[in-house]
Amino acid sequence: MDEPTPGGIDVTVPNVARMYDFYLGGKDNYAADREAAARVLEVAPQAPALARENRAFLGRAVRFLAAEAGVRQFLDLGAGLPTRGNVHEAAREAAAETRCVYVDNDPVVLTHGRALLAGADNVDVIPGDLRRPEEILAGPRLHRTLDFDRPVAVLFSSVLHCLTDEDDPWRTVRVLGEALPSGSHLVLSHITAAEQEDAAQAGAAVYRRASSEMTLRRAPDIARFFDGFELLEPGLVPLPDWRPSAALRPPRERLPTWFLCGVARKP
Numbered sequence: 001m002d003e004p005t006p007g008g009i010d011v012t013v014p015n016v017a018r019m020y021d022f023y024l025g026g027k028d029n030y031a032a033d034r035e036a037a038a039r040v041l042e043v044a045p046q047a048p049a050l051a052r053e054n055r056a057f058l059g060r061a062v063r064f065l066a067a068e069a070g071v072r073q074f075l076d077l078g079a080g081l082p083t084r085g086n087v088h089e090a091a092r093e094a095a096a097e098t099r100c101v102y103v104d105n106d107p108v109v110l111t112h113g114r115a116l117l118a119g120a121d122n123v124d125v126i127p128g129d130l131r132r133p134e135e136i137l138a139g140p141r142l143h144r145t146l147d148f149d150r151p152v153a154v155l156f157s158s159v160l161h162c163l164t165d166e167d168d169p170w171r172t173v174r175v176l177g178e179a180l181p182s183g184s185h186l187v188l189s190h191i192t193a194a195e196q197e198d199a200a201q202a203g204a205a206v207y208r209r210a211s212s213e214m215t216l217r218r219a220p221d222i223a224r225f226f227d228g229f230e231l232l233e234p235g236l237v238p239l240p241d242w243r244p245s246a247a248l249r250p251p252r253e254r255l256p257t258w259f260l261c262g263v264a265r266k267p
């Protein structure tokens with residue numbers, strides 16, 4: 001049966017946001033997304049577990065920043081489709097006055113985000129492309145919600161691998177980082193391939209026909225994103241190792257390291 005599709009969107013091209021939504025058990029995906037995700041699952045059956053681990057890391061990092069580091073403003077870049085435990089919800093468990101802006105370049109993400117957040121105070125969803133960070137910073141709507149004279153946590157969760165080396169994601173992080181005052185934070189997770197090169201390359205090949213590619217990067221190149229920031233303990237680590245909560249110890253049967261993540265502070 002045909003699925004209803006939002007106007008003007010080509011649902012025949014697999015889309016990274018909707019494939020990720022599928023891994024997370026969401027319903028905002030179409031046949032082409034599910035078929036591409038199924039091909040990824042053939043070579044990387046861990047994809048849904050990794051997506052959940054990534055969301056769990058993001059939740060722990062945001063709660064840490066809100067509850068322990070006193071951060072009250074969040075900028076979530078490449079935010080993805082709304083899911084359980086969105087950034088502003090996690091932060092507001094600690095600080096109800098938290099302000100949050102979600103940015104994405106995907107029209108479906110933007111439509112769903114706006115519908116979910118309609119009427120929510122001090123939260124906005126705005127279009128922006130990480131390949132053009134200056135345009136994101138120049139947008140007046142960003143500054144209606146966030147005050148760049150006060151610390152902001154900028155989140156790059158599972159998104160910088162959507163940019164190729166030619167897109168220069170290091171420049172993107174640097175431009176945004178330079179706009180932040182001291183006491184701001186960087187939260188970052190990124191796919192890596194060192195422990196399962198063949199499977200990761202096969203998964204990346206599926207994404208070459210999707211809305212964004214997936215560029216696998218090694219630890220030293222991921223570490224370079226934090227230049228100019230002080231990496232907080234425990235450093236650049238696999239997702240389950242970033243400040244695991246007592247209730248959620250890393251499982252004894254560990255997955256190979258598919259992602260590295262870290263949180264850093266601007267001195």
Ligand SMILES: C[S@@+](CC[C@H](N)C(=O)[O-])C[C@H]1O[C@@H](n2cnc3c(N)ncnc32)[C@H](O)[C@@H]1O
Nearest residue numbers: 017020078079080104105106129130157158162
């Ligand atoms: C794998 S999802 C991650 C979602 C969320 N950050 C998380 O960690 O759960 C990647 C998201 O980045 C977005 N994205 C990809 N390339 C982008 C770009 N150049 N600019 C802005 N967003 C982008 C996609 O639309 C998608 O929503």
